[in-house]
Amino acid sequence: MATAARDVNTETTAHPNEEAVVVRFAGDSGDGMQLTGGQFTLSTALAGNDLATFPDFPAEIRAPQGTLFGVSAFQINFGSEAIDTAGDMADVLIAMNPAALKSNLSGLRLGGLIIADEGEFGPRNLAKAGYAVSPLTDDSLAKWQLLGFNISQLTLDSVKPFGLGNKEALRCKNMWTLGLALWMFDRERGPIIEWLKAKFAKNPTLADANIAALNAGHAYGETAELTGPLKQHHIAKAEAEPGLYRTVTGSDSIALGLVAGAQLAGLPMFFGGYPITPASAILHNLSKYKEYGVTTFQAEDEIAAIASAIGASYAGQLGITSSSGPGIALKGEAMGLAIMTELPLVIINSQRGGPSTGLPTKTEQSDLYQAVYGRNGDAPLPVIAARSPSDAFDCAIEAVRIATQYMTPVMLLTDGYIANAAEPWKVPDMSTYEPFPVTFLDHVPDGGFRPYSRDEKLARPWVKPGTPGLIHRIGGIEKQVDTGHIDYNPANHQAMTDLRQAKVAGIADSIPDQAVDLGEAGAKLVFVGWGSTYGPIHQAVRRARAKGLDVAHIHIRHIWPLPKNLGDLLRSFGKVIVPEMNTGQLKTVLRDQYLVDARPLNKVSGQPFRIAEIEAAIEEALS
Amino acid sequence: MNEMTKLTPKDFETDQEVRWCPGCGDYAILKAVQRIMPEIGAIPEKTVFVSGIGCSSRFPYYMETYGFHTIHGRAPAVATGVKLANPELDVWIITGDGDALSIGGNHTMHLIRRNLDCQFLLFNNEIYGLTKGQYSPTSRVGTRSPSTPFGSVDRPVTPCAFALGSGARFVARGIDTHKNLGNVLKAAHGHRGTSFVEIYQNCIVYNDDVFAPFTAKPNAAENQLWVEHGKPMLFNGGTMGIALDRIDLHLHVVDVVDGNWQAAGVLVHDENNRGIAHMLVDMRVDQGLPIALGVIYQNPAPTFESAVVEQNAAAAKGKKPDLQALIAKGQNWTVEA
Numbered sequence: 001m002a003t004a005a006r007d008v009n010t011e012t013t014a015h016p017n018e019e020a021v022v023v024r025f026a027g028d029s030g031d032g033m034q035l036t037g038g039q040f041t042l043s044t045a046l047a048g049n050d051l052a053t054f055p056d057f058p059a060e061i062r063a064p065q066g067t068l069f070g071v072s073a074f075q076i077n078f079g080s081e082a083i084d085t086a087g088d089m090a091d092v093l094i095a096m097n098p099a100a101l102k103s104n105l106s107g108l109r110l111g112g113l114i115i116a117d118e119g120e121f122g123p124r125n126l127a128k129a130g131y132a133v134s135p136l137t138d139d140s141l142a143k144w145q146l147l148g149f150n151i152s153q154l155t156l157d158s159v160k161p162f163g164l165g166n167k168e169a170l171r172c173k174n175m176w177t178l179g180l181a182l183w184m185f186d187r188e189r190g191p192i193i194e195w196l197k198a199k200f201a202k203n204p205t206l207a208d209a210n211i212a213a214l215n216a217g218h219a220y221g222e223t224a225e226l227t228g229p230l231k232q233h234h235i236a237k238a239e240a241e242p243g244l245y246r247t248v249t250g251s252d253s254i255a256l257g258l259v260a261g262a263q264l265a266g267l268p269m270f271f272g273g274y275p276i277t278p279a280s281a282i283l284h285n286l287s288k289y290k291e292y293g294v295t296t297f298q299a300e301d302e303i304a305a306i307a308s309a310i311g312a313s314y315a316g317q318l319g320i321t322s323s324s325g326p327g328i329a330l331k332g333e334a335m336g337l338a339i340m341t342e343l344p345l346v347i348i349n350s351q352r353g354g355p356s357t358g359l360p361t362k363t364e365q366s367d368l369y370q371a372v373y374g375r376n377g378d379a380p381l382p383v384i385a386a387r388s389p390s391d392a393f394d395c396a397i398e399a400v401r402i403a404t405q406y407m408t409p410v411m412l413l414t415d416g417y418i419a420n421a422a423e424p425w426k427v428p429d430m431s432t433y434e435p436f437p438v439t440f441l442d443h444v445p446d447g448g449f450r451p452y453s454r455d456e457k458l459a460r461p462w463v464k465p466g467t468p469g470l471i472h473r474i475g476g477i478e479k480q481v482d483t484g485h486i487d488y489n490p491a492n493h494q495a496m497t498d499l500r501q502a503k504v505a506g507i508a509d510s511i512p513d514q515a516v517d518l519g520e521a522g523a524k525l526v527f528v529g530w531g532s533t534y535g536p537i538h539q540a541v542r543r544a545r546a547k548g549l550d551v552a553h554i555h556i557r558h559i560w561p562l563p564k565n566l567g568d569l570l571r572s573f574g575k576v577i578v579p580e581m582n583t584g585q586l587k588t589v590l591r592d593q594y595l596v597d598a599r600p601l602n603k604v605s606g607q608p609f610r611i612a613e614i615e616a617a618i619e620e621a622l623s
Numbered sequence: 624m625n626e627m628t629k630l631t632p633k634d635f636e637t638d639q640e641v642r643w644c645p646g647c648g649d650y651a652i653l654k655a656v657q658r659i660m661p662e663i664g665a666i667p668e669k670t671v672f673v674s675g676i677g678c679s680s681r682f683p684y685y686m687e688t689y690g691f692h693t694i695h696g697r698a699p700a701v702a703t704g705v706k707l708a709n710p711e712l713d714v715w716i717i718t719g720d721g722d723a724l725s726i727g728g729n730h731t732m733h734l735i736r737r738n739l740d741c742q743f744l745l746f747n748n749e750i751y752g753l754t755k756g757q758y759s760p761t762s763r764v765g766t767r768s769p770s771t772p773f774g775s776v777d778r779p780v781t782p783c784a785f786a787l788g789s790g791a792r793f794v795a796r797g798i799d800t801h802k803n804l805g806n807v808l809k810a811a812h813g814h815r816g817t818s819f820v821e822i823y824q825n826c827i828v829y830n831d832d833v834f835a836p837f838t839a840k841p842n843a844a845e846n847q848l849w850v851e852h853g854k855p856m857l858f859n860g861g862t863m864g865i866a867l868d869r870i871d872l873h874l875h876v877v878d879v880v881d882g883n884w885q886a887a888g889v890l891v892h893d894e895n896n897r898g899i900a901h902m903l904v905d906m907r908v909d910q911g912l913p914i915a916l917g918v919i920y921q922n923p924a925p926t927f928e929s930a931v932v933e934q935n936a937a938a939a940k941g942k943k944p945d946l947q948a949l950i951a952k953g954q955n956w957t958v959e960a
Contacts, residue, residue, distance in 0.1 A: 046956050191954060242960035246953050256950050263946055270708055291939035292949070295707055295931060300733040304700035307693065307730075311673070311704025314691055315712065319704065337694050393950075427951045465689035465705070465712055468668045473637075473683050475692025485639065486684065 020079025021235060022087030023181065026104040027096030029063055029072040032174035037074025038422070039178055039195065043187040044078045045247045045424050048237030051078035052535060054086030054608065055420045059277070059360045066120075066128040068099045075107075080236040084535035086421065088610040092184075094177060096120060096151070098129035105144075113145045115180070115230075117173070119152030147230055151176055158216030162209040172213035179217025185233050189218060241426060248425040250389040250418035251281035254322075254348060257396025258282075259292050260430065261346075262318045264397065265404045266437040268293035270312030271320045272305035274327060277360040278416040279350040282322045302327040306334040306347065313343040314474070316440060316464035318400065322348035324416075325367045326357065332375050335409055339379050339500065341474045342452070342460045344403035344410075346396075351415040351531075353606045362606030363417035365531050366582035371411045372560050372589060378497050380504040382406070383560040385413040387534035390425040392418060395557065397433065404438050406507055407459040413559070415581075417532045417608055438462065444469050451484035457510075458503035505561050514563035518542060519552025525621050526552045526573040528598070530559060530586050533579055533609055540614035544622075551618050559586070567594040575621055577601050579614055632657040635667065639684045648799030648824035649678060652746060653685055655804045656715075662805075663812045670713045673702040675722040678753050679746035679824070682717040696727025699734035699743070703927075706739055710928045713812075714741040720761040721751050724780055728760075735789040737927035738816040742808070745782055745819070746799075748826035749833050756829035768829075783904035783919065786819040787897070793818040794900060794920040798838055799825060803849060803917065810918045816926050836908045848913040850903065852894040852921070855884045858913050864889030865906075865913075867899070874902045876912060894921040 025040070027033045034055055044051050054075040063070030077087030089109035095101035097120040108114065121134050135141055136148045155176040159169045175196070182189055193211050200207035221230065248256075262269040271294065273283035287296040295317070299305040302323055309319030323331065328349045338345045351367045353359025367374075371383045382402050386392035392414055399412045441449075441461035451472040452460050463470045472484060480487035481495050518541045519526070529537045534555050541553040552573065556562065570576055570590065576598040578587040584600035591598050601617050603609055635657040643649045660670075670688035674680035676695035683690025689712075693701045698716050706714050716734075723731045723745050734743065750768070751757040758768040758775040761782060765774040783794050793814040797807040799822055811818035823834045832839070837846035848858045848865060856865040857879060866877045866888040877887040893899065900920035906912035 042954055046954070048956075048958070195954075240958045242958050244951055244955055244957050246951060246955035259949065260946055263944075268708075270704060272704065289949070290935045291942040291944045292946070293944075295935060297703070297707060297931075299700065299703075300729055303697060304703070304730055304733070307697040307700035308704035308707070310693075311691070311701035311706075312708035313704075314701070315705045315708035317708040333694055334697065341691075427955065430947050430950070464709070465671045466669055466709060471668055471687060471689055473686075473690035473692065475683070475690075476694055477692065 019081050019235065020077060020083060020087070021092065021185070021233060022075060022077045022090045023092045023094070024073055024075045024090035024104060024107060025094045025177070025181075026071055026073040026100035027174070028065055028100070029058055029060065029070045030065065031072070031096050032171070033072045033074050033096070036174040036178045037076060039192050040181055040187075041076055041247060041422050043182060043192060044076065044185070045245070046191060047185075047187055048240070049078040049080065049235055050083040050238035050240065050424060051076055051422075052083045052086045053077075053422045054417065057361055066097055066099055066125045068103050068129060071100045071103045073100070073104055078235065080238045082238070084538050085611060086608070088612050094181065096173065096177070098125050098131050098135070101135065102129045102131070108144060110143050111145065113147065114141060116146070116148045117151035118148040119150040121148075154216065154220060155213050158213050159209040162205050162212070164205070164209055168206075169209070172210050175210045175213040176217035179214040179219075180221050182214075183218045183221030183232065184230070185235065189214060240424075244427045245424050246427060247422045248389050248393070249281070249420055249422045250350070250386065250392045250414050251285060251420070253389050253393040253425065254386075254396045254412070254414065255282050255285035255289070257393040258286065258320060258346065258400065259289055259294065260393070260433070261397040261400025262294075263292065264433055264435045265318060265400055266435070267318040267404070269295070269320060270309060270317040271296045271322070272299050272308040272312070273297070273322055274299050274302045274305045276302070276324045276327045278352060278419040279322050279324045279327070279348065281419065282348060282350070302330040303334060306331040306345075309345055310334060310338050310341075310343060313338070313345055314341070314465070316462070318344065318346070318404065320346045320348070322350070324350050324352045324360075325354045325370065328367065328370060329374070335381065336375050336377060336379050337476045338409040339375070339381055340476045340479070342407045344407055344462070346399045346403050347409055347411045349411060349413050350419045351413060353604075359606045361416065363415045363532065363608060364581050364604060364606065365413075365415060365533070366585065366604065367413065368530075368559065368582065368585035368589070371413055378501065380501055380560070381409045381411060382504055382507050382558075383411045383413060384557060385531045385559050386418055387531060387555055387557065389418055389421055389423050391534075393425070393428070401436050402507055402510075405436060405459065405510070406457055406503060407462060408504060413531060415532050440464050440467070441470065442467050450482045452479055452482050454499070458499060458506055508558075508561040508564050511558045511561075511563055513565040514554060514556065514569055516569070517553045517555050519545060519550075521552070521569055521572045523552040524550040524574040525618065526554055526570070526576055527614065527618065528554045528556065528570070528576060528578045528586070528590065529580070530556045533581065536609040536611045536614050537579055539611045540618060543611070543615055544618045549618060549622055551622065556586070559589070562593060567596070570594055570596045570598070575599070577617065577621055579603075579609060579617070581609070630661040630665075630667070632661060635660045635665075635687045637685050637687045641685055642681060643678060644828050646827040647678070648748065648826070649682070649746065651799045652744070652804070652822055652824060653682065655808060656686070659805045659808050659812070663809055665713065669711065670715070671705055672715045672717055673698045673705060674717040675719075675727055676753070677719040677722045677751070678826075679717055679719040680722060696722055696725070696730060698722070699727065699730040702741055703734065703737070703739055706741060706928045707931055710740070710932060716741055716743045718743070718745050720745065720747045720749060720759045720782070724782060724785065725760045731785075732789045735786055735791045735817050735819060738790070738792055738924055740815050740817070740926040740928060742811045742818045743820065744808075745821050746824040747782055747821050748824045748830055749779075750826050750830035752826050752829055781904060782821045783819070784901065787901055787904060787920065791819045791920065792816045792922050792924050793918070794904065795820045795918045796823070796914070796916045797821075798823045798834070798916065800838075801916075807917060810921075814921055814923060816923055837914045846908050846913045848906070848915050850892040850915055850917045850919060852892055852918065855889045855891050857884060857889060866890060874906060874912065894918055897922070
């Protein structure tokens with residue numbers, strides 16, 4: 001019954017117009033492709049294009065040189081119109097060696113441009129990539145435009161005056177390549193030269209060598225007698241709302257959103273973390289923000305990370321922990337403790353391919369069941385999912401709001417794609433955010449203090465140890481209604497289970513109704529997504545609608561509890577299709593909650609959906 | 624707090640019904656802790672007892688202080704969060720041999736090496752009581768239990784040796800019903816850093832009398848060595864002492880005649896001596912040596928939470944928190960209207 005996403009690799013064009021270009025940098029994991037991509041992204045943003053990126057790198061830090069599994073790639077889609085995805089197929093592939101060419105060729109559109117470093121296409125590298133004959137010379141690349149030159153040698157020539165060793169000199173290759181790319185798309189070199197100077201401040205020779213390589217690559221494009229494919233492109237600025245912009249990755253925006261959330265709640269923050277791909281960057285970012293009342297603690301394991309965060313919440317700070325699927329599994333028991341003791345806690349899950357160790361550096365959405373259902377006992381907790389790096393900022397604030405207002409752990413789902421991908425972000429005006437200050441109970445209320453008494457939201461009071469007159473004990477054993485004493489009585493357990501359930505269900509009262517992102521309620525077909533599939537679904541639905549198809553797009557942020565109007569809204573559509581990077585998890589939840597005939601569209605390859613895959617599914621569903 | 628009101632042990636009792644088995648050693652430990660609370664000047668609302676899971680871990684419910692009964696093995700991690708969030712709290716961790724050394728062994732190690740300021744009371748009864756009597760990581764080889772009907776085959780861990788190996792700066796031992804327990808607890812409280820205290824605790828139901836070789840009245844004098852800093856290591860009414868074989872580097876028992884311990888070569892306890900501490904904690908009755916009790920090792924070092932607080936303050940110094948500026952930071956650009 002599950003529909004696999006159709007393979008649409010044969011398409012010849014990725015774009016409805018030529019105002020957008022997709023460039024893919026691919027090389028050895030030691031070639032610095034992520035750095036190159038990151039800097040190209042920045043210069044593109046500064047040039048005023050809208051953009052989206054997709055870093056695609058191996059789990060190995062330095063895989064053996066020249067191998068297929070050691071290839072690291074960075075894709076960027078930029079243009080003068082709104083860009084929501086990193087692009088289906090690349091228009092330009094920059095391949096730093098044979099392995100990079102081989103493993104990325106299927107993502108290059110027919111007729112697209114290959115720029116290859118001939119210097120790396122020697123017999124050894126060809127053999128490592130499994131080529132008997134160099135593809136640069138045997139016409140096997142005839143379906144594409146090919147441009148080969150010896151980037152390695154050109155780099156060596158350009159940095160000769162600096163007296164670097166051969167190995168060190170060759171490491172400037174990525175800057176030479178970046179220089180060429182900057183010329184191709186008419187970008188300023190200034191900011192990158194500044195960045196190199198700062199990066200190599202302690203070693204001015206390396207800074208100068210890299211700058212020389214960058215300039216040489218740029219000059220090569222400008223002056224070399226190149227006929228054919230290499231030409232300069234001019235891409236107009238994208239229309240954007242006036243204001244201040246910066247680029248953010250999900251890891252940046254979540255860290256910033258958590259700081260903002262803690263400030264809006266008026267709380268110091270305690271972050272307990274344990275290194276795991278792709279979540280570690282949140283810990284790295286937060287560890288720099290000491291002046292915002294942030295304490296970060298690198299714990300001995302995932303369990304200690306969450307347990308320490310619970311301890312900090314108990315003591316009156318905002319406890320936060322973060323991980324990826326395998327680490328979240330380890331935290332499961334402690335989440336139950338936070339649910340039982342009704343303490344605020346934010347848990348971030350940067351999802352990756354699973355199960356087990358799975359695909360650490362690839363993206364997937366397969367932890368939705370884990371988030372909503374994955375604990376022992378009836379253990380409800382609210383779940384929020386971010387749709388993009390910039391959306392993750394608001395989602396992090398929302399997670400803090402719910403955790404502190406409802407005295408509950410909250411899970412925020414992102415994924416490897418959101419964590420690593422960059423996009424321009426209009427810096428929000430923080431004065432427009434409504435604060436939600438926390439009030440600790442600090443006196444005995446009328447009628448006496450009962451640790452499990454509840455307010456109108458069913459939240460219990462938050463009491464800091466150290467407060468006179470309110471001494472009490474909490475723990476993971478079932479609590480008596482109101483008093484919080486140990487109580488195993490059947491009627492009490494029923495009552496407490498119902499209360500915990502009702503408290504989390506009641507959060508639906510404080511979240512907005514589900515909106516329709518594109519199209520209208522009552523359309524023939526709706527695509528319902530969540531998380532990082534927003535871009536491809538949105539673009540595909542937009543294109544289908546432009547062709548006159550009656551299709552809508554709904555994107556759910558609040559996974560649990562779901563928005564109150566969602567059932568009626570879904571029932572208004574003729575057909576409901578749920579594209580997910582898993583085997584159909586949100587689909588199951590929607591069926592269970594609303595008895596709607598939601599159909600799955602699944603992709604579990606570790607790669608994001610392509611727009612064309614979803615477009616094809618729309619056309620099929622309406623044919 | 625009202626300075627004028629002198630608290631009594633009773634002020635540290637709760638209204639909760641104590642649910643340990645009659646005759647359990649935990650009662651005596653609870654009494655000892657409640658007894659010393661006024662003596663150490665404990666302020667109930669600034670005191671937090673954090674426990675894991677097991678018989679011992681019910682402890683917080685019976686202390687009229689703040690308390691957190693957490694999950695199996697994780698008390699050190701929860702306590703770390705509590706103490707980092709509020710270093711002014713006086714944190715006590717209550718745990719057992721299974722909780723601290725089996726499921727929570729990792730956290731115990733890291734708590735100790737970081738030297739978080741807290742008292743860590745490990746109730747060692749060499750058995751899993753709450754799950755009905757399985758052998759534990761401290762059970763001796765050959766322990767018959769529901770899960771080892773033919774006797775356990777794996778060698779036990781020595782808790783104090785584990786603590787020293789993890790870098791502990793305070794290691795002490797006590798016995799549940801022994802009058803000295805209060806002094807050991809007071810010394811633990813007086814030490815800044817992780818104060819590791821192993822308390823031999825008799826499980827009357829599943830492991831009764833397992834410590835009798837040194838706790839039973841007739842055996843006590845001969846097999847208990849209560850060490851005290853600066854005092855000779857004497858026991859059995861001063862007629863026996865501990866000396867160091869300086870050739871083979873091990874401790875052995877010597878007879879002391881007419882109180883002349885110097886002539887017998889008895890060691891003077893130096894609680895700063897880590898090497899001797901390692902030897903003391905390894906002494907066993909079945910090797911003909913008494914069990915070392917009291918404060919075996921103490922050598923203070925900076926605590927974890929103070930280092931964290933210091934670094935946080937230093938890193939924040941002179942920086943003004945400006946959220947709007949923070950979120951705009953980095954390479955940014957302006958789109959004009």
